[in-house]
Amino acid sequence: MRRSPVFLITVLCFGFAFFYIPILSMMVYSFNGSRLATVWGGFSTKWYVSLLSNKQVIAAALLSFKIAVVSATFATILGTMAGFALSRFRKFRGRTLFSGLVTAPLIMPEVITGISMLMFFILTANWIGWPGARGFSTITLAHITFSMVFVTTIVQARLGQADRAIEEAAMDLGSRPWQVLWDVTLPTAFTAILSGWLLAFTISLDDVVITSFTTGPGSTTLPLLIWSKVKLGVTPDINALATITVVVVGIGVALAGWVMHRAEKRRLADERMAFSSND
Amino acid sequence: MSVSRPFSIARWFHRRGWSDLIIGLPYGWLLLLFLLPFLIVLAMSVGSQAPTAPPVGFGGEYPWINPRGYQRLFTDDLYIRSFLISLMNAGLATLLCLGLGYPMALGLTRVAKSWRNILLMLVILPFWTSFLLRVYAWMGLMGKSSWFNQLLTDGWNLLVPVDWAVKSIPMMHSNFAVVLVMVYTYLPFMILPLYSSLERLDPTLDEAAMDLGSRPFRVFLDVTLPQSVPGIIAGGLLVFIPAAGELVIPTLVGDASTPMIGRVIADEFNSARDWPMASAVAVALLVLMVGPTMLYSRYQARAEEGPGK
Amino acid sequence: MAADVEPFLRIEGVSKNFGPFQAVKDVNLTIGKGEIFALLGGSGCGKTTLLRMLAGFEEPSSGRIFLDGQDMTGVPPWERPVHMMFQSYALFPHMTVEKNIGYGLKHERMTAAERTDRVRAMLDLVQLTPFAVRKPHQISGGQRQRVALARALARQPKLLLLDEPLAALDKKLREHTQFELMSIQERTGVTFIVVTHDQEEAMTLADRIAVMDRGAVQQVGPPGEVYEHPASRFVASFLGSISQYEARVLRIEGAEALLDVPAFETPVRATAIPGLVEGEVLTLAVRPEKLAIHRHPPGGPNAIPGEIKDLAYFGKDSLYRVTLPSGQLISVHAVNARRGGEARPDWYDKVWVAFEPAAAILLRG
Numbered sequence: 001m002r003r004s005p006v007f008l009i010t011v012l013c014f015g016f017a018f019f020y021i022p023i024l025s026m027m028v029y030s031f032n033g034s035r036l037a038t039v040w041g042g043f044s045t046k047w048y049v050s051l052l053s054n055k056q057v058i059a060a061a062l063l064s065f066k067i068a069v070v071s072a073t074f075a076t077i078l079g080t081m082a083g084f085a086l087s088r089f090r091k092f093r094g095r096t097l098f099s100g101l102v103t104a105p106l107i108m109p110e111v112i113t114g115i116s117m118l119m120f121f122i123l124t125a126n127w128i129g130w131p132g133a134r135g136f137s138t139i140t141l142a143h144i145t146f147s148m149v150f151v152t153t154i155v156q157a158r159l160g161q162a163d164r165a166i167e168e169a170a171m172d173l174g175s176r177p178w179q180v181l182w183d184v185t186l187p188t189a190f191t192a193i194l195s196g197w198l199l200a201f202t203i204s205l206d207d208v209v210i211t212s213f214t215t216g217p218g219s220t221t222l223p224l225l226i227w228s229k230v231k232l233g234v235t236p237d238i239n240a241l242a243t244i245t246v247v248v249v250g251i252g253v254a255l256a257g258w259v260m261h262r263a264e265k266r267r268l269a270d271e272r273m274a275f276s277s278n279d
Numbered sequence: 280m281s282v283s284r285p286f287s288i289a290r291w292f293h294r295r296g297w298s299d300l301i302i303g304l305p306y307g308w309l310l311l312l313f314l315l316p317f318l319i320v321l322a323m324s325v326g327s328q329a330p331t332a333p334p335v336g337f338g339g340e341y342p343w344i345n346p347r348g349y350q351r352l353f354t355d356d357l358y359i360r361s362f363l364i365s366l367m368n369a370g371l372a373t374l375l376c377l378g379l380g381y382p383m384a385l386g387l388t389r390v391a392k393s394w395r396n397i398l399l400m401l402v403i404l405p406f407w408t409s410f411l412l413r414v415y416a417w418m419g420l421m422g423k424s425s426w427f428n429q430l431l432t433d434g435w436n437l438l439v440p441v442d443w444a445v446k447s448i449p450m451m452h453s454n455f456a457v458v459l460v461m462v463y464t465y466l467p468f469m470i471l472p473l474y475s476s477l478e479r480l481d482p483t484l485d486e487a488a489m490d491l492g493s494r495p496f497r498v499f500l501d502v503t504l505p506q507s508v509p510g511i512i513a514g515g516l517l518v519f520i521p522a523a524g525e526l527v528i529p530t531l532v533g534d535a536s537t538p539m540i541g542r543v544i545a546d547e548f549n550s551a552r553d554w555p556m557a558s559a560v561a562v563a564l565l566v567l568m569v570g571p572t573m574l575y576s577r578y579q580a581r582a583e584e585g586p587g588k
Numbered sequence: 589m590a591a592d593v594e595p596f597l598r599i600e601g602v603s604k605n606f607g608p609f610q611a612v613k614d615v616n617l618t619i620g621k622g623e624i625f626a627l628l629g630g631s632g633c634g635k636t637t638l639l640r641m642l643a644g645f646e647e648p649s650s651g652r653i654f655l656d657g658q659d660m661t662g663v664p665p666w667e668r669p670v671h672m673m674f675q676s677y678a679l680f681p682h683m684t685v686e687k688n689i690g691y692g693l694k695h696e697r698m699t700a701a702e703r704t705d706r707v708r709a710m711l712d713l714v715q716l717t718p719f720a721v722r723k724p725h726q727i728s729g730g731q732r733q734r735v736a737l738a739r740a741l742a743r744q745p746k747l748l749l750l751d752e753p754l755a756a757l758d759k760k761l762r763e764h765t766q767f768e769l770m771s772i773q774e775r776t777g778v779t780f781i782v783v784t785h786d787q788e789e790a791m792t793l794a795d796r797i798a799v800m801d802r803g804a805v806q807q808v809g810p811p812g813e814v815y816e817h818p819a820s821r822f823v824a825s826f827l828g829s830i831s832q833y834e835a836r837v838l839r840i841e842g843a844e845a846l847l848d849v850p851a852f853e854t855p856v857r858a859t860a861i862p863g864l865v866e867g868e869v870l871t872l873a874v875r876p877e878k879l880a881i882h883r884h885p886p887g888g889p890n891a892i893p894g895e896i897k898d899l900a901y902f903g904k905d906s907l908y909r910v911t912l913p914s915g916q917l918i919s920v921h922a923v924n925a926r927r928g929g930e931a932r933p934d935w936y937d938k939v940w941v942a943f944e945p946a947a948a949i950l951l952r953g
Contacts, residue, residue, distance in 0.1 A: 005389075005495070007382065008382050008385055008386035008389055009386060009390075011379070011382035011383055011386060012382075012383055012386040012387070012390070012398075014379075015379055015380075015383040015466075016398075016401060018379070018463065018466075019401070019402070019405055019463075019466070020401075021420075021427075022413070022416035022417055022419070022420050022463070023405065023408075023413075023416055025416065025419060025420060025425075025426070025427070026412075026415070026416045026419055029419060036424070039424055040426075078304060078305045078308055079305070081301050081302075081304055081305050082302075082305035082306070082309075084301060085298070085301050085302040085305070085306075088287070088288075088289035089289055089292075089293060089298055089301075089302060090289075092298065092302055094306070098302070098306050098309075101306070101309040101310070101313060101314060102309070103576070104313070105309075105313055107520050107568065107572050107575075108317075108565075109521070109523070109524025109525075109526075109541060109561075109564060109565075109568070110524070110526065110541075111524060111526045111541045111544045111545055111561070112317075112320065112524070112544070112561045112564065112565065113313075113316075114545075115320065115544065115545075115548050115557060115558075115561065116316035116317050116319060116320045116561075117312070117316050118548075119316060119319045119320065119323060119333070119554065119558075120312070120315060120316035120319055122333050123319060123333060126332075126333065141312060142312075144308075144312075145308065145309070145312040145313055146313075148305065148308070148309075149309075152305070164287065167287070167288055168286075168287075171286065171288070177288040177291040177292060180288050181288060185288070202407060206409050206410055206411070208410070208411055208527055209526050209527060223409065223411055226409070226411050226412070226415070227411060227527075230411065230414075230415050230418065230531060231530070231531065233418075234415070234418050234419050234422060238412075238415060239419070241412070242408075242409070242412040242415065242416065245408055245409055245412060246408050246412075249404065249407045249408045250404065252407075253400060253403070253404050253407060254400075257396070257397075257400050261396075
């Protein structure tokens with residue numbers, strides 16, 4: 001095989017240092033006893049205590065979680081429908097516009113999506129009296145709109161690759177179309193739908209810009225809370241929050257990696273089994 | 280041979296009218312909550328500012344539209360400057376991402392298989408943590424009294440004549456900070472498409488080129504680089520497009536006197552309550568995005584087909 | 589053998605158009621109960637489209653299909669007593685072997701116990717009982733093929749369609765599976781329609797073969813008949829290899845005809861076909877294995893001199909390509925029956941190629 005040139009390895013090391021030094025620094029400083037976030041003042045866990053006893057933070061985290069679950073679920077339903085439509089209904093009226101509408105939110109700058117949504121909500125409030133107050137419902141509607149297209153992209157790609165013969169086989173064996181959809185099409189696209197949900201959930205949980213435009217008084221999500229704090233400068237309890245986030249995400253990703261690694265090992269074992277059971 | 284499928288489930292849904300629901304629901308949703316709001320922006324961009332709520336009106340006289348927003352775009356140098364700064368910052372961030380991301384992606388294809396997945400996971404991991412917190416991490420590092428700033432300052436003071444010594448390096452609230460943080464947050468978007476286009480390359484091509492007498496760097500120029508062009512373009516636009524319209528990074532670490540365009544839109548809208556102007560700037564930004572976006576969709580299709588096609 | 593069987597499946601004037609392209613042209617076929625019938629042809633000949641029309645995935649543009657007396661027009665795939673074994677097998681990847689085989693049975697009125705029994709019987713039939721709880725990716729290609737077969741047979745269809753049933757298997761497994769398919773067909777008595785592009789597969793499996801080309805059926809008959817008595821130049825050259833030459837009838841002498849074949853430079857005799865007239869121009873075709881190669885002029889009719897241009901020695905037999913005086917080539921397939929003795933012809937040897945008058949096939953058009 002090829003040697004790995006020293007240059008590439010050096011750049012890789014530099015790159016990973018670049019990725020992780022800021023995060024590690026943040027984690028170290030979350031245990032800083034000093035009020036000045038950038039000066040070391042001895043080891044302390046007081047920022048964690050103050051963070052976790054902060055009712056505002058807990059409420060914001062809960063609201064974010066609630067919005068993320070609801071919006072990811074609706075986005076998955078709508079996005080899966082759109083993905084199915086685009087991959088299976090070859091021709092229908094307005095297909096070009098529809099596929100444009102499905103890609104446009106992916107590249108639309110968030111600021112523009114944000115102000116357009118806000119103008120829309122203000123104008124509808126003026127014309128038909130809805131929404132009376134912006135908050136959970138308007139944020140959720142906005143999140144569904146921009147995250148459903150991610151689900152669509154993933155599901156559409158998966159359904160496009162799927163072997164149609166297995167749907168025909170199910171029909172041939174006596175299943176009507178609805179049952180084929182339920183027995184075969186959706187189960188084989190299950191992992192795509194699940195990763196679509198996860199992506200929609202993450203995007204919703206992480207969004208600042210669009211949320212900041214569509215929120216109203218009293219509805220502060222976690223990113224909005226961080227945003228308002230960070231705009232004023234570096235504060236130590238955010239270090240603690242960041243550390244918790246990184247640890248939780250890290251464990252999640254490591255777990256997912258472990259599951260994938262096990263699945264891969266099982267797949268290899270299956271292949272061997274299939275090979276040795278050859279008649 | 281193209282075979283029509285009269286009894287595919289899609290056809291059946293279509294015949295029974297279920298397709299209207301399956302298409303109609305997401306279609307209607309996007310028409311109402313994405314296209315209509317966007318059309319409102321388009322309409323607002325030719326409205327007039329008014330002391331009403333909402334703060335906009337359309338003139339009572341023909342032609343009812345007010346081109347003031349678009350006129351100011353070309354006359355007020357705030358807008359021209361912010362457009363130029365946005366393009367410059369986004370372009371610079373894209374080039375730096377390419378410069379750092381390309382050798383990283385290439386390096387990833389050369390490390391042992393067992394390591395590769397772990398390292399790829401490490402590239403993706405920051406992407407799953409909060410975007411805001413990643414920006415925040417650099418705010419901590421760039422601050423005047425941070426260990427990182429002090430380390431750089433000490434290094435600077437060691438290297439330069441005593442007269443040039445400084446107490447700290449002013450990094451925060453500058454375009455330098457904006458570009459740095461953009462590179463940091465968008466680098467995975469560059470590495471991943473590059474990696475997937477480089478990983479697919481047939482290693483025997485390299486071997487063939489070497490066998491025909493090329494040295495490794497020549498092989499890179501003649502074989503590897505040309506085949507990764509779709510990956511470079513896809514990665515580049517994945518960085519450039521969101522960077523050009525970025526709002527969070529310039530707000531947190533940027534220089535308020537030279538704002539990027541995303542911040543101008545937000546300021547016009549929130550602080551100045553000038554809906555027509557904000558809308559006009561938004562429309563102009565979108566027009567600027569059309570070119571790169573079309574380029575992206577072309578190359579994405581090509582990148583998915585695989586190299587050399 | 590099947591011609592006198594009562595018609596079970598009748599295909600009457602079926603055509604299928606995809607836009608301007610006519611994939612199937614006016615096909616008429618009658619297939620008996622319990623028959624193994626093969627649709628043989630190259631890719632794009634319309635055989636798969638015809639099969640899909642039988643399964644109900646395509647609707648004929650014109651014509652009708654009757655199965656056991658019932659008109660199948662407009663009957664959707666899920667209501668047809670016709671099941672298909674797909675070329676890719678189309679096993680449900682998320683279900684075990686057992687669940688795959690039992691899938692069709694959910695639509696039958698039967699108790700859970702009956703269902704289990706049926707699945708068990710099917711597993712037994714295809715010898716997959718030990719693999720019942722594995723998923724498709726955990727078994728070998730040959731086993732997958734058997735799962736697909738068992739799944740299609742589980743509902744006891746009136747007609748089983750097999751789309752290139754052996755194409756995905758390697759050569760060794762193919763031969764074994766061929767005989768297994770035949771024995772399963774015998775035991776279940778289900779009518780099989782096999783689509784294949786492989787003439788050997790069609791000839792070993794099928795009771796009768798329909799050779800298709802460009803959407804139309806060229807010839808129908810038992811394998812031996814189609815091979816030995818091809819009805820057209822296409823069928824002659826599609827099944828096995830054959831050398832064809834232009835010929836003109838000189839004289840008709842009882843059951844034989846004397847022909848002038850420019851390529852041979854000497855007149856040859858061939859068994860006459862009905863309606864032959866003097867002066868008629870047609871094609872004389874002869875298969876390589878029907879020719880004999882001699883190092884000395886043989887006695888008897890139809891000996892044509894030539895020179896060996898090429899030879900391939902396979903051990904049990906050899907293939908020779910002989911240049912005729914006219915410069916055209918003829919292929920001869922000879923069994924190496926003797927060891928030693930007269931040396932085998934070698935490169936550039938002068939030889940005589942001979943054939944019986946009955947071995948020559950005369951083809952019009």
